[in-house]
Amino acid sequence: MIEKPSSSGAGLLPLLVLFVAIAIWAALWLLKVFPESVFPSPLAVAKGLGEEISTGRLSGDLVASLFRVTTGFLLAVVLGIPVGLWLGHHARARLAFLPAINFFRSLSPLAWIPFAILWFGIGDLPAIFLIFMACFFPVVLATLSAVAGIPSVYFRVARDYRFSGVELLTKVTLPAIAPEVITSLRVTAGLAWLVVVAAEMIAGRDGLGFAIWDARNGLRMDLLVAGMIVIGVIGMVIDRVLMKLTKIRSIRWGYER
Amino acid sequence: MSDKPLRIEDGSVSFGPVEVFRHLSLEIARGEFVAVVGPSGCGKTTLLNLFSGFLKPSSGNVFCSGRLRTVYQHDSLFPWQTAAQNIAMGLRDLQSDAERQSELEEMLRLINLEEFGGHYPHQLSGGMRQRVELARALAGATDILLLDEPFSSLDYLTRLRLRRELARMLQELPRTVVLVTHDIEEAAQLADRILVLTERPARVSRELLLTIPRPRELTHPQVVETVHAILAEFGLAQD
Numbered sequence: 001m002i003e004k005p006s007s008s009g010a011g012l013l014p015l016l017v018l019f020v021a022i023a024i025w026a027a028l029w030l031l032k033v034f035p036e037s038v039f040p041s042p043l044a045v046a047k048g049l050g051e052e053i054s055t056g057r058l059s060g061d062l063v064a065s066l067f068r069v070t071t072g073f074l075l076a077v078v079l080g081i082p083v084g085l086w087l088g089h090h091a092r093a094r095l096a097f098l099p100a101i102n103f104f105r106s107l108s109p110l111a112w113i114p115f116a117i118l119w120f121g122i123g124d125l126p127a128i129f130l131i132f133m134a135c136f137f138p139v140v141l142a143t144l145s146a147v148a149g150i151p152s153v154y155f156r157v158a159r160d161y162r163f164s165g166v167e168l169l170t171k172v173t174l175p176a177i178a179p180e181v182i183t184s185l186r187v188t189a190g191l192a193w194l195v196v197v198a199a200e201m202i203a204g205r206d207g208l209g210f211a212i213w214d215a216r217n218g219l220r221m222d223l224l225v226a227g228m229i230v231i232g233v234i235g236m237v238i239d240r241v242l243m244k245l246t247k248i249r250s251i252r253w254g255y256e257r
Numbered sequence: 258m259s260d261k262p263l264r265i266e267d268g269s270v271s272f273g274p275v276e277v278f279r280h281l282s283l284e285i286a287r288g289e290f291v292a293v294v295g296p297s298g299c300g301k302t303t304l305l306n307l308f309s310g311f312l313k314p315s316s317g318n319v320f321c322s323g324r325l326r327t328v329y330q331h332d333s334l335f336p337w338q339t340a341a342q343n344i345a346m347g348l349r350d351l352q353s354d355a356e357r358q359s360e361l362e363e364m365l366r367l368i369n370l371e372e373f374g375g376h377y378p379h380q381l382s383g384g385m386r387q388r389v390e391l392a393r394a395l396a397g398a399t400d401i402l403l404l405d406e407p408f409s410s411l412d413y414l415t416r417l418r419l420r421r422e423l424a425r426m427l428q429e430l431p432r433t434v435v436l437v438t439h440d441i442e443e444a445a446q447l448a449d450r451i452l453v454l455t456e457r458p459a460r461v462s463r464e465l466l467l468t469i470p471r472p473r474e475l476t477h478p479q480v481v482e483t484v485h486a487i488l489a490e491f492g493l494a495q496d
Contacts, residue, residue: 156333254336
């Protein structure tokens with residue numbers, strides 16, 4: 001059981017942690033623990049961030065990265081859920097494909113980078129391909145295990161009340177797997193966001209991953225850290241957005257039992 | 258429609274080497290409430306599976322005429338639907354929305370959960386959930402109700418209360434009922450006829466008839482006498 005905060009000021013605690021972290025950072029900088037050329041001050045990073053925003057470079061990179069993540073992730077979801085549904089319902093097919101799915105799931109998507117560049121060149125496509133490869137197999141696996149785990153009594157009830165065909169899918173199977181699938185989508189979206197940064201570092205000419213790689217090459221450590229901060233914050237926002245799905249009333253049961 | 262909506266003729270069921278029924282014959286009359294009791298693992302649930310068509314007999318015939326629904330031990334409500342939506346599943350065949358809505362309100366009133374229609378199953382107590390299950394199964398135009406130990410996951414007092422409620426609901430919505438239970442009192446308080454099954458391969462070792470109307474007092478002489486007779490059948494009675 002996780003302890004629930006009770007005081008009304010609990011919402012300020014993360015801000016306190018942030019403040020302490022920045023203070024430690026500033027102290028390390030003031031004490032010159034690392035050479036200044038490889039350890040920017042909080043102020044320099046804030047200035048760098050302002051610069052990136054005012055030149056419009058940040059928004060351009062952000063849009064590029066978000067476009068790739070969204071496309072690759074949605075493609076993986078749109079294809080992965082039906083494949084998972086089919087495998088979940090067919091034990092023999094599951095037996096045949098499960099080892100392959102586990103193989104690809106365990107293979108770091110970054111291992112595909114050489115092929116991604118050779119096949120798709122530089123730009124959006126290789127990144128989308130890598131994100132797809134990172135997300136598709138976990139989504140398939142989560143969906144099929146959720147389907148295989150639906151209590152059989154639900155299907156017997158569905159038969160009693162004459163659900164069949166499309167109705168069986170939309171009124172029984174999909175709502176029954178929704179909580180588990182949504183949990184996996186949260187994990188997978190996080191994965192996609194990790195992958196896009198790596199993909200853009202190597203196979204990109206824009207995007208947040210390219211921006212921090214470019215900053216490193218230009219020895220602009222302030223911009224590098226600014227890019228890192230934006231990447232982390234966007235990752236948090238993506239998870240927050242997907243977490244909203246778990247608040248839907250007809251989904252909550254999966255998290256409250 | 259036949260006046261014997263549920264019938265098994267010379268039915269045998271085996272799972273591999275395990276023989277559950279051997280040449281079992283059984284008839285259940287329209288509107289009759291039959292309880293089936295027996296040692297655990299003797300095939301009580303298998304009997305329901307035969308009636309519902311979920312299981313085919315290895316040999317012999319099973320007849321079932323009429324619309325049939327099953328109430329399970331627990332957790333067979335759809336957790337993603339509210340109590341009202343679950344009950345409304347039972348009213349799917351009604352054509353007009355207005356009719357469905359009024360029937361739904363009627364069912365919620367019948368189980369005394371008017372205030373709880375918008376609650377999801379996980380927000381209800383075990384007893385409330387089983388009442389919703391009963392309402393779902395009794396809603397709309399159905400003929401046969403199969404009850405698979407419907408109250409066995411509830412505490413004793415809730416069980417007593419739900420027996421009374423089921424009896425009351427059946428007065429308003431008469432059905433042909435088959436109740437499978439290991440609760441001898443439950444059988445004696447609710448059924449018109451009790452079938453006592455033996456160990457596998459199960460056969461009916463005793464048939465008991467009750468003539469008093471429902472709801473019945475647990476302490477009514479005929480109920481007490483019936484409980485005693487069943488205990489005797491299992492070799493558990495003290496004389």
